[in-house]
Amino acid sequence: MEYDVVIGLEIHVQLKTRTKMFTAAPYAYGADPNTLIDPVVLGLPGTLPVLNHAAVEACAKLGLLLACEIAEVCKWDRKNYFYPDSPKNYQLTQNEQPLCLGGQVEIELPGTSRNIQGEHRLVKLNRIHLEEDPGKLTHTAFDTTIDFNRAGVPLAEIVTEPDLHSSEEAVAFLNALIHLIHYAGVSDCDMEKGQLRCDANVSLKPAGSKTLGTRTEMKNLNSISNVRAAIEYEIARQTELLDAGESITQETRRWSAENGTSSSLRSKEEAHDYRYFPDPDLMPVRMDRARVAELQAALPERPYDKQRRYQETLDLPFTLTSVLCPDPKLCTFFEEALELHPAPKVIANYIANDLLRELSASAAHGESALSISDCPLTPAHIAELAKLIENGVITKQIAKEVFTTMYQSGNMPAVIVEKEGLQQSDNSDEIEALCREAIAGNAKAVAQFKEGNAKALNALKGPVMKATKGQANPATLDQILRSLIQSEA
């Protein structure tokens, strides 16, 4: 039987405020255990939460970028459940009146090949609310240890509508979401560090049916590849059950990346009874409309809007925009270089290819590539390099060499060209003399060229370039060789 797949995602994103959601204790990933704690973090008797305004601002900013409506008033609720990582055994969250309502994320489905732009569509969001992160459990063979450093870090929980229909769409959504969060600048979204965590709800229904099937919730998906694998596993599992005439149990399942399988955590019958009620310790937040308008006005251009603009007004190919646009820092770098020298394709090429290659090559073994912010080059370097090529000062060939030197030294390209005497040679006399030598030394190539094999000319150009160390102006060289051979005839 054919089924329609319906997927909804719940994504927890750690907001990178300096301090915690409800107290001034700082947070930093990787700090020694229990060094970022205070009476509120530990839930000591008598302590009270005080809202961190920076977390509200960050979440509102994200909400606006995700096209959410910002609530007039949002409130705080207690979600009651016991767990050793939860210092109060309730979580402060927004159940009844969240900060952000609705919203949508534009996603790109995979194209027919890597170099081909895929179809775009909008995925609907249900809401974004703020809540606090619990501490971190570490399981040993005999017991469990608890580090409360993470407890109280602000989380934005982004809840989609059941509006995704395949693992590809879910992955595309996550990628698009991560790019948007980077643009908002509110989280680094490093899944390995737990900065972004994903739960997936999956259900199947007979193709074309209007009624949703029974869903299962998958927890603990801590990488994009896990999200893909877990959803695919779940679709296959449910398909098999339904095909066999069995029904799906509403349950929470845990994905095991090691085994590539999921297993039931608890069924609906054992589901938590969270006993939500309004938190009496925190006051409601009324969102100042003028401030919301200010945040709205200051929003960055969304990545796919930028991509369309680059493609339409700068005539950049998809192969370049698809590299640049997901990363707001690359785009800023690109646009700053463009201000200095308006050569979009050349500059985009240098950033998307040469620069990124050097960045990943210079990363230490086993670590991820350096970010553009660690780059020894400025937009001015790239702009000047592009200008030297365009003005015919250096050849593209020489430019590669200049790039490597400037990446290593940080010197400006003009300085390198000057110092190392790399200027392109337009000395026709010298080139002509070398061309004559080349023609004299390779009669076979000359004959082939005369017979109409244009590529044979390259065999003659090679020795000339070699002799000039690549500085011969290729156009001049080409023209001289052709005219010499013709005049021979």
Place this chain on the structure above:
Amino acid sequence: MPELYHQTIAQLSAALEAGSLTSVALMQAVIERTEAVEPQVKAFIHRDAEDALQQAHASDERRASGNSLGPLDGIPIGIKDILAVKGQPLRCASKMLDNFVSPYDATVIAQLKAAGAVLWGRLNMDEFAMGSSTENSAYMATANPWDLDRIPGGSSGGSAAAIAAGQAIATIGTDTGGSIRQPAALCGVVGMKPTYGLVSRYGLVAFASSLDQAGPMTRTVEDAALLLQTMLGKDPLDSTSIAMPKVPDFRAELKHRKGPWKLGVPREFFGDGIDPEVKANIEAAIEWYRAQGSEIVDISLPHAHLSVPVYYIVATAEASSNLARFDGVRYGHRSVAVEDALSLFTQSRGEGFGDEVKRRIILGTYVLSSGYYDAYYLRAQKVRTLIRRDFENAFETVDAILSPTSPTPAFKRGERSNDPLAMYLSDIYTIAVNLAGLPALSLPSGFTSNGLPIGLQVIGKAFGEADLFAVAQAYEQAHNFHLVTAEL
């Protein structure tokens, strides 16, 4: 002159200021008195005489060098075992927190320290402030100094008994449904619950967050005014604390606010269940005010009779969540017999909490649980709105409301232990005030025929503490019941 330990803050601070008394001498008198009567009264869960004398000594040095911190400097003030004092046990009279020492100060404590007060001991209470008799302490039952077989009221029973017995000059209590006013009434002292939000709750171990307030317990209204002056103020660590636009000097205001007033009497508070002697006493007090020129107005609080169910739903719901943090993981009692994380929770809590706390946690968990929230909690919060409105309407015509504090005088120990509902109903005159967030004060208004104190409750407008004190002091100065002390 009464003994030092039976004097007021106002008297003692004048003597300290005049140099006729040192804080160390005062503290020594209080310590000696405490040691003499504590075996009978059992007001203290913990006390550290050496530490108190050191604080008193530091106060004397400040005063000698001309750096006195004001009228509270050097005055021994007892603290209910529910407010966090850095380096001192914080047990809430519970086995759950048997070994817990607070690593931080409550805001109220920081304020008292800044005013030079000598923090004296940890006073007994009903476990986690749940009770009206101080019988629910895991450590001991405190006796009423006026009749040692009777309860001192609760939950701030230790705080009230300590003053009545001369073991402290003043104390700090907390009041969620009458826990300052009712023991004050039953022990013949002044107990004042401020407007919700006037005093920071940071460091007050939460029972019911939307109702809890700390407040002064003293011998006189003037002392309560002095003490409250130090405790109030917007606290950045408590989002529910509220800045008074203009904080009056309560003690100075007492001289300017002399009445007469328009005083409301809620008919609903004189019906069934009130002890005839209490009723007669309070009616006489009302007549006194009338005779002094105040206008007495019959008012109606039509929803007040619903206060008990509303209170016991709202308070237990909040408590069930507030007390979830006592789980044996990070601090407090951990059962030794645990095999897994689940039994760590259930057994530690089962062993650590007493009966009344368990009863309220179960009740509060139930009223919030799936399928019952709307019927109980949400409905109670709506009726709470109606109760608040009743008071708002009443205060459109009156300056303050008079009523009994407790329907009965102190009862015998054990008398109501097995009837929680009867115990809950004894809070009937006090809890509506917490639900409405209003300030109220209980002051001694006389004695029953067998010598038990009776308390008159004065309820004020929100943030109307200055008037509240003035109304209460008028009666106090004409009757001087505070000069009668319990014989021990």
Place this chain on the structure above:
Amino acid sequence: MTDKAHLDIEYVSQLARLDLSAAEKEKLGSQLAAILEHFDALKAVDVSGVEPTAHAHAVENVWREGDRAGPVYDPEVLSSMAPESRDNQVVVPKVVE
């Protein structure tokens, strides 16, 4: 409100993570039944259109500005109060989900 309030003491004590003896359950059950009956008085009240009170004196927008880091405890503060700890972490019996 359900016609007859039913408090499932097994379920509620489990929710509250409260270990109760059989005797405690029985005693609590009957005491709570009496209390719940008393709560029935609320059923008769017309609360249509009445806003619930969550705060006695509600104000809005109470928060901390500036996102500046405040003081932290040494890990020893926690390990000295915790019933069991190792390497500055709190230890509990093995947690299985």
